[in-house]
Amino acid sequence: MIVHAWTFARRQGLALSLLIATAAPPLAVADVRGPVLTTVAPMNQTVQKRLQPELEKLLDALLVQQRDMTLDGTRVFSGDDKFLPGKVAIGLAYLLVDTPRDDPRFATYLAGFRRIADLTIDDTNETWGVYYYAQALRMLQQAGLLDQAVSPATLERLKLKLDWRRFVRTEDLTLINLPNNYFGVAFSIARLRYQLGWEDASASEALLNRTLDHYRKYSGDFGFADETDGEGRYDRYSVLLIGEIAHRLIEAGMPASPEVKTWLRKSVDLMLPRLNLRGEGFEYGRSIGAYGETAFLEVLTAAAKLDVLTPQEKSMAYAFSSRVSARHMDFWFDPAMGSVNLWERGRRTDAYRGKHRILGETLSLARQHLYTNAIWNEQGFADRVPDPGYAAWLDALPRQTVTWFARGEHDRLLVTLRDRGRLVSLPVINGGKGQHENSPYYPVPFSPGMLSGVADGQFPQLLPTLTLEDGTILAPLAYARKAEVRFKGRKTTVKFEQDQVDRLGGAAPVADDRLSVRTQYEFSPGRITRTDVFTPRSPLAAVGIDVDFAGFSTGPATSGGRTRFSQGDVKVFGTGGYKSCRSRALTNEVAYRTPTGAMTSLVQCSTGPIRLAEPLTLSWTLTYQ
Numbered sequence: 001m002i003v004h005a006w007t008f009a010r011r012q013g014l015a016l017s018l019l020i021a022t023a024a025p026p027l028a029v030a031d032v033r034g035p036v037l038t039t040v041a042p043m044n045q046t047v048q049k050r051l052q053p054e055l056e057k058l059l060d061a062l063l064v065q066q067r068d069m070t071l072d073g074t075r076v077f078s079g080d081d082k083f084l085p086g087k088v089a090i091g092l093a094y095l096l097v098d099t100p101r102d103d104p105r106f107a108t109y110l111a112g113f114r115r116i117a118d119l120t121i122d123d124t125n126e127t128w129g130v131y132y133y134a135q136a137l138r139m140l141q142q143a144g145l146l147d148q149a150v151s152p153a154t155l156e157r158l159k160l161k162l163d164w165r166r167f168v169r170t171e172d173l174t175l176i177n178l179p180n181n182y183f184g185v186a187f188s189i190a191r192l193r194y195q196l197g198w199e200d201a202s203a204s205e206a207l208l209n210r211t212l213d214h215y216r217k218y219s220g221d222f223g224f225a226d227e228t229d230g231e232g233r234y235d236r237y238s239v240l241l242i243g244e245i246a247h248r249l250i251e252a253g254m255p256a257s258p259e260v261k262t263w264l265r266k267s268v269d270l271m272l273p274r275l276n277l278r279g280e281g282f283e284y285g286r287s288i289g290a291y292g293e294t295a296f297l298e299v300l301t302a303a304a305k306l307d308v309l310t311p312q313e314k315s316m317a318y319a320f321s322s323r324v325s326a327r328h329m330d331f332w333f334d335p336a337m338g339s340v341n342l343w344e345r346g347r348r349t350d351a352y353r354g355k356h357r358i359l360g361e362t363l364s365l366a367r368q369h370l371y372t373n374a375i376w377n378e379q380g381f382a383d384r385v386p387d388p389g390y391a392a393w394l395d396a397l398p399r400q401t402v403t404w405f406a407r408g409e410h411d412r413l414l415v416t417l418r419d420r421g422r423l424v425s426l427p428v429i430n431g432g433k434g435q436h437e438n439s440p441y442y443p444v445p446f447s448p449g450m451l452s453g454v455a456d457g458q459f460p461q462l463l464p465t466l467t468l469e470d471g472t473i474l475a476p477l478a479y480a481r482k483a484e485v486r487f488k489g490r491k492t493t494v495k496f497e498q499d500q501v502d503r504l505g506g507a508a509p510v511a512d513d514r515l516s517v518r519t520q521y522e523f524s525p526g527r528i529t530r531t532d533v534f535t536p537r538s539p540l541a542a543v544g545i546d547v548d549f550a551g552f553s554t555g556p557a558t559s560g561g562r563t564r565f566s567q568g569d570v571k572v573f574g575t576g577g578y579k580s581c582r583s584r585a586l587t588n589e590v591a592y593r594t595p596t597g598a599m600t601s602l603v604q605c606s607t608g609p610i611r612l613a614e615p616l617t618l619s620w621t622l623t624y625q
Contacts, residue, residue: 032346032552032597033449034331036277038391042383043322047373050329052098055366058338059095062088062359063112066119071358072337072344077123080356083364085125086132088116091363093136094370097143113140113149121154127167127178131185132364134162134192135251141196159198164189164207173210179227180218181237183211184245191252204252211245215263223266224405231508232431232478234405234412235285235441236295239267243299246306250375256306268303270403271296272313273416274423275320275394276448279327283446284427284453286350286435289342289595290332290361293324294368301372304379316393318376319386325369331596332365340365346588346598350455395421400492402485405429411483415494419525422569422624423447426494426521430478433508439463443480443496445521445528449552450569450624452594458504459591460548464532464618466501466515469542476517476532477502478509492523513537515612531619539613547620549573549603550592556583556601563603570624573603577618581605 040046062069067077076084096109125133137158140146150158164186167176175182190204218226225241227233242263249256256264274281274296281292300317303309309317334341339362342349353361376382387393397418405412415426428443435441440453444462453461466474476498483496497518500511514537522529534545553568561575563583575581583603586592592599607618 032594033280034278034327034596037279037323037326038277039388040319040322040326040386042381042385043318043325043373043376044382046322046325046329047369051325051333051366051369054329054333054335054338055091055363056095058359058362059091061338062092063108063116066116069359071339071362072355074355074358076359078356079124080354081360082124082126083129083132084357084360085120085123086129086134086136087360087363087367088120089113089136090132090139090367092116093139094367096145096149097139110145110149114151114154117150117154117158121157121161125161127182127185128364130162130164130166131188131192132367133158134189134196137162138192138195162189162193164193164203168207173206179237180214180225180229181227181241181244183207183214184241184248187211187245188248188251191248191254195252208254212257212260215242215245216259219263220406222404222406223263224270224403226406226432228432231433232406232410232412232429233435233441234414234427234429235435236282236287236292237285238405238429239270239282240295240299242267243295243302246302247298247371250302250305261306261308264299264303264306265308267299268308268313270414270416271299273397273401273418274425275316275397276423277323277391277394278448279320279323279325280448281324283423283425283448285429285440286438286455287353288440288455289347289349290328290340290365291353292595293327294365294372297321297324297368297372301375305375312393314379315387316390318379318381318384319390321372321376322386325373328365328369333362342595346593347595348455348457348590348593349595399490400487407483409481410478411480411496413483413485415485415492415523417492417523419523422450424451424523424528426523428480428483428496431509436478436502436509437475437504442477443519444530445523445622447624449596451551451622452596452599454550454592454594457591459550460546462530462547462549462620462622464534464545464547465504466534467544467546468514468540472512473504474501474512474515475504476519479511480519490525492521494521494523495519514540526625527621527623529619529621531617533615533617534612535615536612539611541611542609543607543612544609545578545607545616545618547575547578547605547618549620549622550586550599550601552597552600554585554600556585556603558583558603561605565601568600570622572623573620574622575605575618575620577607577616578605579608 092113099106168186187207193199194201224238281296282288304314332340343355399418401416403414417424424447430441437458439461442463479498479500480496486493499516500513503510503512518533520531553565553570555566563573588598
């Protein structure tokens with residue numbers, strides 16, 4: 001694991017080449033954040049004139065090349081994308097339904113869907129892929145094309161394969177080794193099977209009740225879904241899940257209860273202070289980047305449809321949605337690749353969304369823009385110019401907000417600050433297995449284009465990390481309690497304690513009480529300070545403590561504990577209590593790629609081996625423009 005390699009290497013003084021991941025070619029990306037969209041085209045125009053032609057081109061190639069298709073050198077039918085048949089089906093369904101019957105291409109697409117359905121019937125297609133495929137068949141059924149588009153033999157096999165029972169235990173409606181958001185997937189599949197005439201409504205109604213019961217149980221008093229069964233991880237999906245549930249209810253023609261609308265409004269309230277002129281989405285957690293933006297799109301569109309927004313908020317949500325779609329085509333879609341780019345030119349995403357899913361990710365992201373655009377059109381926004389007062393509305397948003405996810409044994413919260421148009425956030429959200437060591441989940445500040453984590457990446461990014469004499473690696477990650485947030489003028493102070501720290505190296509956090517820590521953040525315009533006071537339960541010999549700052553500024557020059565940058569948003573990174581610091585430029589190194597692009601500089605600071613017998617205070621301060 002990278003955090004271990006970094007810590008041991010620094011303690012042993014190994015050559016720099018052993019500390020970094022393999023370097024890649026230099027970047028060719030001018031702005032890691034993408035363009036500022038002061039004005040933007042209506043969402044419908046972006047979708048119809050820019051996205052749909054690219055989708056058509058992609059699917060035309062698929063119908064010709066079939067299993068031999070490649071995108072940017074990647075064979076798309078490698079068998080590694082377990083959702084692909086469903087995503088292909090939904091893409092082709094949109095193409096077929098939207099093509100006029102008298103268009104010469106209609107017969108080609110009809111025959112093409114039938115051929116691809118036969119071709120992929122034996123391919124692996126799980127969970128989300130089952131939902132996409134069932135939704136595609138429902139679209140064809142509604143258009144009166146199902147019997148023509150799918151052969152009788154293949155349709156009979158699909159009735160057996162497209163089943164929620166493949167990942168849900170029927171005796172108690174529990175998920176089989178899947179995270180909680182899959183309850184909504186199961187409900188959607190059951191409802192589509194009912195609409196297709198394959199089963200009665202009882203299963204979908206039971207699964208909806210199970211979905212809402214689970215959401216209710218694990219969202220607690222604050223209304224956000226825990227990604228785990230009460231272990232305390234709150235990320236993008238904690239905010240998105242109720243939006244997905246709302247959309248599945250909309251698709252099923254079922255009403256949303258007042259409780260669902262209340263939960264949806266809580267997600268809206270978290271999102272509104274994050275809206276911006278670029279169309280950027282979530283800045284922390286997993287599966288961000290392009291999907292962090294469509295998460296906003298889905299939640300805000302559902303909220304507009306279900307009248308959860310005020311008229312002004314609806315107008316502003318549409319203005320932001322138009323920017324998300326424009327950003328998709330300006331920033332995420334790469335014409336040279338013929339697909340979205342989540343992986344090249346300095347970009348990196350979670351391993352489960354690797355490039356083996358290039359076709360599926362391109363199709364599923366396109367679908368999210370297509371169906372949300374249809375809702376905005378239905379709401380009366382078709383081809384409407386986004387509100388020109390959007391930028392002024394952004395300037396009037398609250399500068400300081402706090403969102404609580406859980407309080408009690410451990411506290412989970414998100415502090416959101418708007419500093420002169422820049423978003424700065426502090427998520428304290430990290431519990432449960434699977435993500436606790438990964439830098440996008442650290443309780444450290446995030447800010448698009450300035451402060452970032454690395455998907456699946458472990459290194460001490462803005463987080464003091466301790467290596468004990470016995471080789472144990474400890475970090476103050478998962479056990480925050482007694483959290484306090486205070487706003488005074490433009491200054492925000494956040495405090496929390498951890499009686500235990502996280503012992504790294506396992507899938508889930510392991511509590512280690514050899515140390516406790518009190519952490520305080522102070523945020524003011526252009527300045528962030530973190531101070532930690534570590535207290536050992538008993539003396540610890542030869543402890544080494546390290547902290548890194550990898551960022552997007554360039555020209556680092558380090559003297560003592562202070563590093564100045566010649567260019568970029570971050571101007572100075574300074575430390576207190578560390579013995580030595582060094583810095584260097586980064587050149588598109590795999591270990592320092594973010595969802596939007598590679599970091600360009602690295603500062604490393606260390607105490608060196610010390611005996612920890614009394615409370616030790618360590619700090620860092622970061623100033624930015």
